Amino acid sequence: MYTCPNCGSDMIYDIASKKLKCSHCETLIDIEWEGDHEEYELDDYGSLLLDTIINTENSVENIDNNNKELSAEEIGKNIRSDLLNTRSDSGNPPLRTAEQVQDEYEATVFSCPQCGGIIKTVGTAIVDFCPYCGSTLMLSGRLQREKKPDYIIPFGKTKEECAEIYKERIEKAWCVPARYKDMSKVNQINGIFLPYWVYSVHQKGLLTYKYVDKENSRGKVSCYFEKSYNYVLYDAASSFSDPVSEDILDYDRHDFLLFNPAYLSGYYADNADVDKEKYIIQIQEKSCQMTNQIIENKILEKYKDLTNVYLADSKHLQEQFNSRITGVKEAMLPVWLLTWREKGSVVHAAINGKTGKISTRIPVDLKQFALYTGLMIVPVILLVYILLSALYGLFSLYGFEDFIPFLFPVHSQIPMVLWTEIFTLLGTGVLYCKTKEFKSAAAIDGNYMGKNNFDHAAAKGRKEKKEDGCFYDSGYVSSELHLLFIFGIALIGMPVLLRLLVTFCTIFLNDSGYAENVGDLICLLIYLFQTALMVFDIHQYNRGYVRSRKQMFNIYLLLAGIASGWAVVYRGSFLETSSSPVYYYVSLLIFAAILKDVIDNILAYNRSCVRLISDYYKRSK
Amino acid sequence: MDCFMIILLSITISLGICFARLRRTRKTDRTSGMKSRYLSEKNMSVSIDKK
Numbered sequence: 001m002y003t004c005p006n007c008g009s010d011m012i013y014d015i016a017s018k019k020l021k022c023s024h025c026e027t028l029i030d031i032e033w034e035g036d037h038e039e040y041e042l043d044d045y046g047s048l049l050l051d052t053i054i055n056t057e058n059s060v061e062n063i064d065n066n067n068k069e070l071s072a073e074e075i076g077k078n079i080r081s082d083l084l085n086t087r088s089d090s091g092n093p094p095l096r097t098a099e100q101v102q103d104e105y106e107a108t109v110f111s112c113p114q115c116g117g118i119i120k121t122v123g124t125a126i127v128d129f130c131p132y133c134g135s136t137l138m139l140s141g142r143l144q145r146e147k148k149p150d151y152i153i154p155f156g157k158t159k160e161e162c163a164e165i166y167k168e169r170i171e172k173a174w175c176v177p178a179r180y181k182d183m184s185k186v187n188q189i190n191g192i193f194l195p196y197w198v199y200s201v202h203q204k205g206l207l208t209y210k211y212v213d214k215e216n217s218r219g220k221v222s223c224y225f226e227k228s229y230n231y232v233l234y235d236a237a238s239s240f241s242d243p244v245s246e247d248i249l250d251y252d253r254h255d256f257l258l259f260n261p262a263y264l265s266g267y268y269a270d271n272a273d274v275d276k277e278k279y280i281i282q283i284q285e286k287s288c289q290m291t292n293q294i295i296e297n298k299i300l301e302k303y304k305d306l307t308n309v310y311l312a313d314s315k316h317l318q319e320q321f322n323s324r325i326t327g328v329k330e331a332m333l334p335v336w337l338l339t340w341r342e343k344g345s346v347v348h349a350a351i352n353g354k355t356g357k358i359s360t361r362i363p364v365d366l367k368q369f370a371l372y373t374g375l376m377i378v379p380v381i382l383l384v385y386i387l388l389s390a391l392y393g394l395f396s397l398y399g400f401e402d403f404i405p406f407l408f409p410v411h412s413q414i415p416m417v418l419w420t421e422i423f424t425l426l427g428t429g430v431l432y433c434k435t436k437e438f439k440s441a442a443a444i445d446g447n448y449m450g451k452n453n454f455d456h457a458a459a460k461g462r463k464e465k466k467e468d469g470c471f472y473d474s475g476y477v478s479s480e481l482h483l484l485f486i487f488g489i490a491l492i493g494m495p496v497l498l499r500l501l502v503t504f505c506t507i508f509l510n511d512s513g514y515a516e517n518v519g520d521l522i523c524l525l526i527y528l529f530q531t532a533l534m535v536f537d538i539h540q541y542n543r544g545y546v547r548s549r550k551q552m553f554n555i556y557l558l559l560a561g562i563a564s565g566w567a568v569v570y571r572g573s574f575l576e577t578s579s580s581p582v583y584y585y586v587s588l589l590i591f592a593a594i595l596k597d598v599i600d601n602i603l604a605y606n607r608s609c610v611r612l613i614s615d616y617y618k619r620s621k
Numbered sequence: 622m623d624c625f626m627i628i629l630l631s632i633t634i635s636l637g638i639c640f641a642r643l644r645r646t647r648k649t650d651r652t653s654g655m656k657s658r659y660l661s662e663k664n665m666s667v668s669i670d671k672k
Binding site: 172173175221223225227294298299302303373374377381383384388595602 | 627628630631632634635636638639640642643646665666667668669670671
């Protein structure tokens with residue numbers, strides 16, 4: 001498309017000079033400007049409507065009046081009909097006017113036979129490698145006219161700079177498999193423009209907030225507000241996963257330029273195949289929440305005597321905020337995509353082509369992890385030993401010998417409950433981390449813990465996969481887990497307090513019977529808590545949330561530990577548990593469960609780092 | 622007896638440290654989340670009246 005005026009060779013966009021550069025004779029040519037960059041500088045709230053596809057007949061006031069009774073879905077539908085009103089009534093594509101032809105540019109479009117990904121190029125570039133699935137099948141391209149996007153951000157980072165960023169990321173990471181350190185793969189890095197939808201949102205309205213002040217009296221605050229959000233970015237390419245595109249979102253709105261196909265020269269571009277109305281509900285919800293938060297803060301700032309402010313009607317946010325999408329534009333944003341195949345899966349690393357922000361998932365090398373853990377045990381043993389000895393010495397020195405059993409809880413029931421408690425909480429922590437990890441892992445192509453588990457959960461309707469590929473009930477899980485954590489910490493604190501009580505009882509009241517009863521109570525509470533945790537864990541499994549069938553083994557191990565713990569409790573030998581072999585059996589059992597949980601977690605994480613090639617085959621069908 | 626406890630405690634602490642370290646290096650910046658999508662928020666005008 002762009003040929004050198006001197007030698008006729010292809011010209012590509014040169015990042016350093018920001019000009020078109022001949023690949024043969026290195027001639028530089030300025031990229032023609034098709035007009036100044038149109039800024040969304042909105043100095044007057046009334047003139048907020050942007051130059052968009054949306055029907056301009058619906059002025060701010062009209063929409064305010066007409067749409068008051070409409071639900072968010074209906075507003076979305078209206079906007080959709082406005083946005084997509086490009087077909088004639090007969091259903092045939094409308095005839096192309098001269099203006100429409102001007103809005104197009106010529107591109108060679110390639111389609112990957114394996115993954116169905118679309119790659120566009122301007123110029124005579126040959127695509128022999130799919131940047132999405134790493135397929136090296138020769139792609140056949142066809143020349144066609146494509147609709148021009150509105151904006152573009154040209155590449156700001158060169159391939160070499162991105163290779164350095166990737167290298168740095170690999171060097172920083174811990175327990176990286178050796179194959180990831182092979183920098184020859186970096187040559188397969190491709191510059192690609194990804195399409196994003198750029199939304200503008202406008203809100204205004206009269207809101208009523210309720211408040212509670214320092215004297216605990218209640219009242220109302222009324223508030224008139226007007227707010228707009230511009231440059232709200234959402235990924236418009238289905239071949240690129242949303243969490244990754246969100247990870248690298250680090251663009252500056254001042255970098256947006258009017259689209260010129262010359263910037264695509266020498267790079268690939270993806271197709272905007274995600275409907276622009278798809279994100280509307282999500283944007284409406286989020287922007288209302290954000291505005292609500294800002295207004296609440298502003299009220300609290302203005303009236304210092306208020307302690308709590310909240311919206312009087314917490315439902316129907318969109319209607320209350322009169323939230324409207326006032327514009328949708330398409331922008332092409334630069335990304336360096338590193339792709340390669342290994343062991344039946346595809347590995348990705350994406351780097352923001354303007355700022356160099358990287359998003360990649362590097363698996364964990366289990367051998368290295370075991371080595372580091374093993375190496376760490378020796379100094380930790382020494383530290384723990386030194387710490388305990390020092391405390392023992394201090395206590396003996398100052399005549400607190402009676403407190404030593406509390407510090408060295410070997411000859412009491414405390415070690416067992418404390419140990420199992422630490423292990424269980426560690427396990428719960430792992431589960432919690434895993435839940436968070438898998439929320440994003442699941443989003444990466446729905447490939448986590450094996451596809452079956454995912455489908456199984458979806459089929460039973462236990463959770464809904466939203467448009468960005470995430471499962472949205474994790475908020476529920478994390479809050480419940482937090483509660484359990486607080487409960488757990490309270491229960492750990494309790495035996496410590498009770499143990500102190502026992503020590504005081506023994507010293508001052510000389511009543512060991514009382515101490516034994518307290519011991520009973522401690523064990524009972526702790527094991528009740530652990531049983532609750534286990535039930536919760538199994539409940540999570542039943543929800544198809546995190547655990548695979550294989551991982552149930554951990555739960556069986558922990559259950560065995562708890563059962564044994566209960567057995568010890570019933571034996572009634574709390575004060576001498578450490579002399580009982582059952583105590584060691586329980587400790588080791590639970591420790592093994594935790595160890596296996598950590599390993600499972602790492603393996604599952606490793607699986608989530610890559611995408612199976614078979615998934616691509618499914619997609620192309 | 623003490624030795625057993627110390628070793629077990631040390632293994633757990635080591636595992637915990639290694640795991641925490643891994644998580645830290647693997648963690649991607651998800652805190653930006655929604656906010657990173659909103660490249661500009663402008664034109665906030667609020668008038669507040671206490672009733």
